[in-house]
Amino acid sequence: MTSSPVRLPHERPVRPAHARSLRLGSTSWLLRLRSATVALVLLAATVLLMALGMRIGDIPMSVPEVFQAITGDGSDHFVVMELRLPRALTGVLVGAALALAGAITQAIARNPLASPDILGVTTGSSVTVVAVIVAAGSTAGGASGALAEVGIPLMALAGGLAGALTVYLLAWRKGLDGYRLVLVGIGVSAVFTNVKYWLLTVGDVTDSGRAMVWISGSLNGRGWEHVVPVAIALAVLIPLTLVGTRSLGALRFGDDTVTGLGVRMNLARGLMILAAVLLAAVATSAAGPIAFVALAAPQIALRLAGVGQPPLVVSALVGAVLTAASDLAARTLFSPVELPVGVVTAVLGAPYLIYLLIRVRREARS
Amino acid sequence: MSTVAAATRPPSRGRARAIHRHRLAVLAGLFGALAIAAMLSVMIGAKPVPPADVWHALTGPTGSENDIIIRSLRIPRTAVGVLAGIALGVAGALMQGHTRNPLADPGLLGVTQGAAFAMVLSIMVLGVTSLYGYIWFGLAGALIASVGVFALGMAGGRGAPTPVTLALAGTAVSAFLYALTSALVLMDEQAMDVFRFWQAGSIAGRGGDVVWQVLPFIAVGLVLALINAPGLNALSLGEDVARALGQNVTLTRTIGVAAITLLSGASVAACGSLAFLGLMVPHLARPLSGPDHRWLLPYSGLLGAAALLAADVIGRMVARPGELEVGVVLALTGAPFFVFLVRRRKPVRL
Numbered sequence: 001m002t003s004s005p006v007r008l009p010h011e012r013p014v015r016p017a018h019a020r021s022l023r024l025g026s027t028s029w030l031l032r033l034r035s036a037t038v039a040l041v042l043l044a045a046t047v048l049l050m051a052l053g054m055r056i057g058d059i060p061m062s063v064p065e066v067f068q069a070i071t072g073d074g075s076d077h078f079v080v081m082e083l084r085l086p087r088a089l090t091g092v093l094v095g096a097a098l099a100l101a102g103a104i105t106q107a108i109a110r111n112p113l114a115s116p117d118i119l120g121v122t123t124g125s126s127v128t129v130v131a132v133i134v135a136a137g138s139t140a141g142g143a144s145g146a147l148a149e150v151g152i153p154l155m156a157l158a159g160g161l162a163g164a165l166t167v168y169l170l171a172w173r174k175g176l177d178g179y180r181l182v183l184v185g186i187g188v189s190a191v192f193t194n195v196k197y198w199l200l201t202v203g204d205v206t207d208s209g210r211a212m213v214w215i216s217g218s219l220n221g222r223g224w225e226h227v228v229p230v231a232i233a234l235a236v237l238i239p240l241t242l243v244g245t246r247s248l249g250a251l252r253f254g255d256d257t258v259t260g261l262g263v264r265m266n267l268a269r270g271l272m273i274l275a276a277v278l279l280a281a282v283a284t285s286a287a288g289p290i291a292f293v294a295l296a297a298p299q300i301a302l303r304l305a306g307v308g309q310p311p312l313v314v315s316a317l318v319g320a321v322l323t324a325a326s327d328l329a330a331r332t333l334f335s336p337v338e339l340p341v342g343v344v345t346a347v348l349g350a351p352y353l354i355y356l357l358i359r360v361r362r363e364a365r366s
Numbered sequence: 367m368s369t370v371a372a373a374t375r376p377p378s379r380g381r382a383r384a385i386h387r388h389r390l391a392v393l394a395g396l397f398g399a400l401a402i403a404a405m406l407s408v409m410i411g412a413k414p415v416p417p418a419d420v421w422h423a424l425t426g427p428t429g430s431e432n433d434i435i436i437r438s439l440r441i442p443r444t445a446v447g448v449l450a451g452i453a454l455g456v457a458g459a460l461m462q463g464h465t466r467n468p469l470a471d472p473g474l475l476g477v478t479q480g481a482a483f484a485m486v487l488s489i490m491v492l493g494v495t496s497l498y499g500y501i502w503f504g505l506a507g508a509l510i511a512s513v514g515v516f517a518l519g520m521a522g523g524r525g526a527p528t529p530v531t532l533a534l535a536g537t538a539v540s541a542f543l544y545a546l547t548s549a550l551v552l553m554d555e556q557a558m559d560v561f562r563f564w565q566a567g568s569i570a571g572r573g574g575d576v577v578w579q580v581l582p583f584i585a586v587g588l589v590l591a592l593i594n595a596p597g598l599n600a601l602s603l604g605e606d607v608a609r610a611l612g613q614n615v616t617l618t619r620t621i622g623v624a625a626i627t628l629l630s631g632a633s634v635a636a637c638g639s640l641a642f643l644g645l646m647v648p649h650l651a652r653p654l655s656g657p658d659h660r661w662l663l664p665y666s667g668l669l670g671a672a673a674l675l676a677a678d679v680i681g682r683m684v685a686r687p688g689e690l691e692v693g694v695v696l697a698l699t700g701a702p703f704f705v706f707l708v709r710r711r712k713p714v715r716l
Binding site: 170171173180183184186187188190191193194195197198200201205206208209212213216291292295337339340342343344345346347349350351353354358 | 518535537538539541542544545546548549551552553555558559562563565566567639641642645690691693694696697698700701704705708709
């Protein structure tokens with residue numbers, strides 16, 4: 001893959017307008033000015049939304065007070081650093097991880113409807129967590145204390161990875177076909193979803209309620225122990241996926257073309273899927289399956305950056321903004337009732353997708 | 367374009383007759399399978415009833431214990447299963463034909479989530495508690511959601527929406543409604559208690575009145591579906607070809623969506639989410655029928671009903687004396703079979 005850049009016969013080697021190349025040894029990336037600007041704006045929005053979110057709580061603060069509390073010491077310092085900052089960070093990191101996983105999945109499946117749900121991750125972890133909450137429910141003294149803090153994220157991670165492994169093994173047949181992967185994923189997800197529904201009918205109504213909050217995706221009571229795993233996953237996987245984007249760009253041309261272009265297709269695709277699965281599983285274990293971020297963020301990012309395929313970094317930032325804004329809305333709209341963030345991501349994300357649909361059709365007509 | 371080539375070169379008369387006979391034989395076979403499944407569904411349960419007693423209950427009931435079980439529990443339950451199975455099988459085949467998406471199922475056009483949202487709303491706002499009360503709301507919700515999806519697919523463009531637009535609109539509306547439903551349910555424990563049992567998908571405890579409530583909708587839906595079949599055949603050659611062949615594409619699409627909505631809305635409102643049936647059945651029926659929707663739709667309906675009843679019987683047998691919801695059994699038995707089909711060969715592309 002270090003050979004000279006690929007050229008289709010009829011194509012002159014042109015560089016897209018407003019793009020610069022970023023060279024590192026033998027590899028190079030295109031650096032698009034529009035993408036870079038969008039990324040910076042999104043980064044600023046993320047920080048602002050985090051600060052706005054950290055104002056809320058038993059002791060209301062203003063944004064300057066939040067920043068003062070971070071630098072200073074005293075009771076506010078403890079509240080912000082131990083309670084509010086980890087919650088805000090969990091939201092932002094989880095959003096970024098889910099969006100990144102969605103962008104990779106959509107590029108591989110060549111389908112804007114693909115999301116990590118199809119890979120069995122979110123449904124797999126939902127089943128195991130509902131099982132834990134229901135099984136350890138009222139009869140076993142409730143899923144509280146150590147089991148709730150360590151057991152649920154661990155079970156979610158295990159369930160997510162097991163779900164993805166099931167889909168992968170069932171879809172593998174002398175290689176991995178994107179179309180077959182999606183079909184198998186739909187099948188496996190349907191099983192998990194219905195088992196989850198059944199588990200919800202087995203348990204006590206209060207336990208089922210708690211399980212429903214978890215499977216809606218919630219950031220309530222998230223601490224540093226939730227931040228660290230997601231942060232590590234992102235720190236390791238973002239650079240790896242950026243290297244992988246070169247093959248990802250080729251994957252959309254179709255299997256035969258890609259093999260002809262000299263990309264080791266199954267290896268490239270397998271590694272990228274593994275990255276998507278890990279990101280989604282870690283994110284889900286921290287905050288539950290927050291709906292729609294993985295599906296909507298890459299599509300939003302694609303329009304913002306004005307490119308043909310979900311851009312990874314911009315997608316991650318859109319995911320962070322979407323999640324942070326949704327959590328803010330979830331906590332303030334029906335105050336004092338705090339909704340799970342996943343409810344709001346869906347309510348916000350879905351109309352945006354509808355708006356996009358209408359706009360795209362209108363553009364296609366004119 | 368091989369389809370067009372095949373269509374312009376009609377098979378010889380003898381061969382056409384043989385194909386026709388073969389198709390009728392398959393149809394009869396599917397009817398037989400459905401009859402066997404229905405018989406088992408009436409006989410098997412917490413209290414097994416021998417065939418002679420079933421006959422007795424059907425022809426001259428005398429009010430014995432078995433007569434009451436058969437007439438008031440098993441027959442309505444079986445009838446709901448047959449209706450929902452036919453409806454979901456035909457709706458799945460129509461949906462896959464119209465969207466040309468092999469993954470299409472009643473969840474896709476927002477039908478399931480529309481029904482769920484309206485039912486939860488009726489439970490919370492109006493205090494409706496009986497299944498017979500909120501089934502109407504479920505039906506209304508299903509109708510509104512799928513008409514909304516179609517309207518969104520139409521918005522901003524001229525003529526019928528493309529498959530991708532329709533699928534995207536369906537996903538968006540489903541996600542939106544599911545979020546609203548879970549928000550409502552999380553605020554009201556009583557509504558959640560009703561909702562979680564409906565959501566799991568079951569045909570247990572549905573009385574005769576549920577059959578009469580959903581029957582008109584399903585009957586109209588089936589008639590529309592059969593009217594739609596020739597137009598759908600033309601559409602499967604692509605919209606431009608269909609238009610050139612003299613098809614009114616918008617009319618065909620509208621009839622199709624009306625049929626899908628009525629069929630899946632009625633069955634979802636009555637039985638909850640029966641995932642997988644509408645997705646799986648057309649894939650099983652297509653190898654038997656070929657691409658002709660005039661045969662695919664009836665095959666899918668019969669196969670859907672037989673599969674639903676078989677799954678329900680299995681659910682009653684594995685967890686005696688209790689039972690496993692049919693929605694769970696359908697997913698657990700249907701999915702491995704589906705995965706096997708996907709792996710064995712390339713799925714029939716639409």
